[in-house]
Amino acid sequence: MPIQRPPALPALAALPLRRVDRVCAGDEDGGKDDEGSGDSQIGVATKTRAKPKKPNQYKVLMLNDDYTPMEFVVLVLKRFFSMDLEQATRVMLHVHQRGVGVCGIFPYEIAETKVNQVMDFAKQNQHPLQCTLEKA
């Protein structure tokens, strides 16, 4: 069996300038091309993207109110945003004094889950604490 070489790459200058999104995994089968297609290549870009992907990040915001106990807000920040006591106290006081504060920045689905978790937990404990999303 003659060794099958990957097809020659086009000259670099002929390629449009695009951000490479993903490359093939390395050759894991020691040179055998068991797919039979003869097109296994090493480290060659398979997908390109014309523009950089839009950031899909969302801020989770905590809103102040006059009734939710400070200790409860600190507990929420520790429980759902993995803050330590010092960080949670700082964020809680920021919200208390300024009216709104950022708990964290996450991809949409995670941010939405956090908002729901906080709102459910506040409701269960009969506090009017409000939490919302904003595109980062």
Ligand code: TYC
């Ligand atoms: N303002 C509340 C109080 O004085 C404390 C509080 C802080 C409430 C932050 C909500 O997001 C909040 N008990």
